[in-house]
Amino acid sequence: MSGSKAFAVAGISQVTASSAAGTAAVGTASGVSGAAIATGAATLLGLTALVAAAGIVVVLTGKALQAHQERLRKEREAAEQREREVQHRIAKIRSQIRSSAGQLKVAVKLPATVTSTTQTAVGTVPSASLVSTQVAATKDAQRRVNDLKSRLPKIRSEYQTLVDQQLLDSQTVQQALQRTEEALNTSNLTGAEAHLQALDEARILAIQQLRSQWLPQIQYLQERLNGVRSRIPQEIVQELQTNIEQLSTNWQHISDVDIETLHKQISTFEAQADSIQKAAENLIKSQHEVGYVAYLREIDNGDAVIEVKTHKGANTQIRIQFYGQQISLEGPPEEAKSCATRTVEAMRIFQEQGYQLEWTEWDGRPVQEELRHLYFASSQGASATEESYEPQSSQRRTEAQGY
Numbered sequence: 001m002s003g004s005k006a007f008a009v010a011g012i013s014q015v016t017a018s019s020a021a022g023t024a025a026v027g028t029a030s031g032v033s034g035a036a037i038a039t040g041a042a043t044l045l046g047l048t049a050l051v052a053a054a055g056i057v058v059v060l061t062g063k064a065l066q067a068h069q070e071r072l073r074k075e076r077e078a079a080e081q082r083e084r085e086v087q088h089r090i091a092k093i094r095s096q097i098r099s100s101a102g103q104l105k106v107a108v109k110l111p112a113t114v115t116s117t118t119q120t121a122v123g124t125v126p127s128a129s130l131v132s133t134q135v136a137a138t139k140d141a142q143r144r145v146n147d148l149k150s151r152l153p154k155i156r157s158e159y160q161t162l163v164d165q166q167l168l169d170s171q172t173v174q175q176a177l178q179r180t181e182e183a184l185n186t187s188n189l190t191g192a193e194a195h196l197q198a199l200d201e202a203r204i205l206a207i208q209q210l211r212s213q214w215l216p217q218i219q220y221l222q223e224r225l226n227g228v229r230s231r232i233p234q235e236i237v238q239e240l241q242t243n244i245e246q247l248s249t250n251w252q253h254i255s256d257v258d259i260e261t262l263h264k265q266i267s268t269f270e271a272q273a274d275s276i277q278k279a280a281e282n283l284i285k286s287q288h289e290v291g292y293v294a295y296l297r298e299i300d301n302g303d304a305v306i307e308v309k310t311h312k313g314a315n316t317q318i319r320i321q322f323y324g325q326q327i328s329l330e331g332p333p334e335e336a337k338s339c340a341t342r343t344v345e346a347m348r349i350f351q352e353q354g355y356q357l358e359w360t361e362w363d364g365r366p367v368q369e370e371l372r373h374l375y376f377a378s379s380q381g382a383s384a385t386e387e388s389y390e391p392q393s394s395q396r397r398t399e400a401q402g403y
Contacts, residue, residue, distance in 0.1 A: 008326060093216045113191065148180075290349070
């Protein structure tokens with residue numbers, strides 16, 4: 001058919017409203033375990049659009065209803081299989097981490113008892129300069145002891161956090177802190193520093209283990225995003241990429257919830273990309289059945305763009321919007337009646353594959369009520385409508401409407 005047309009469509013977005021809404025809610029939860037990942041505006045709008053599309057009531061009967069139900073079943077099975085594969089891969093990564101890390105809780109290697117002493121050779125009288133040096137050293141040591149005493153509560157809190165995170169062994173941490181406090185109370189700076197050094201070494205080892213725990217899981221997220229980045233809107237890709245990079249930067253403060261949130265978002269958009277791919281295949285098939293040459297030209301920012309050779313020297317471009325709510329056709333301004341009839345038939349065949357269509361716009365203008373369901377008619381009804389419908393160019397149609 002001539003000109004540009006837009007169709008409201010239902011039945012493409014198979015993402016359940018509850019799952020998409022749940023994914024959005026989890027992603028926007030404030031302070032997700034401190035990692036500061038949040039669902040960006042484009043991602044949130046995308047999830048909202050999928051919820052809206054999935055919530056449209058599909059009214060189909062007969063062959064179309066059966067096709068719709070069968071596709072729902074297959075896509076549900078595909079989603080369940082995808083989830084099993086993702087969870088299996090995550091479990092495998094975590095199992096490998098545990099086996100390579102060995103003892104997850106790092107124990108503090110407590111040093112032997114160390115005392116701080118200043119020795120002077122027996123029988124010698126220290127010089128004035130030596131006495132002055134020793135006095136200065138004693139004052140400096142006492143200053144450092146007092147400084148460590150003031151910092152000890154904060155040091156305790158920091159190591160308790162690592163204990164709570166199951167990174168450090170509680171018993172050896174408490175022993176090291178207790179001995180540090182005892183050494184400071186007796187002005188034994190050397191002993192206190194030795195135990196603090198042991199604590200710091202254990203902390204560094206624990207952080208290294210924590211990093212090795214999260215980085216492979218973050219790399220798997222990146223692998224999954226790379227696999228779908230050419231099939232979903234780029235603004236969503238950019239926001240998901242930003243969140244993955246934030247996890248890479250803040251790996252000391254993330255949790256399983258953060259990882260699972262991004263996996264769910266990627267799975268949601270991957271499932272929609274699969275639905276768009278299937279709709280494009282079905283639409284191409286319907287064009288072939290009426291004798292047109294049609295092929296998938298590209299995926300443009302998530303939209304499927306189909307090229308259809310309708311008649312000699314003229315092509316029609318069909319775009320299936322990523323969120324599954326609209327299909328648009330851009331055809332030649334003039335079209336033979338036989339081509340218009342075949343276009344109607346092709347879209348009717350497409351609808352029989354389980355999609356609900358409503359013709360809403362023609363060259364930017366609302367379509368008359370009697371034509372809105374032209375593609376919804378049965379074969380006999382469609383033929384009758386086609387005979388009474390005379391395709392017009394944009395100029396002739398405008399003149400006929402009194403302009």
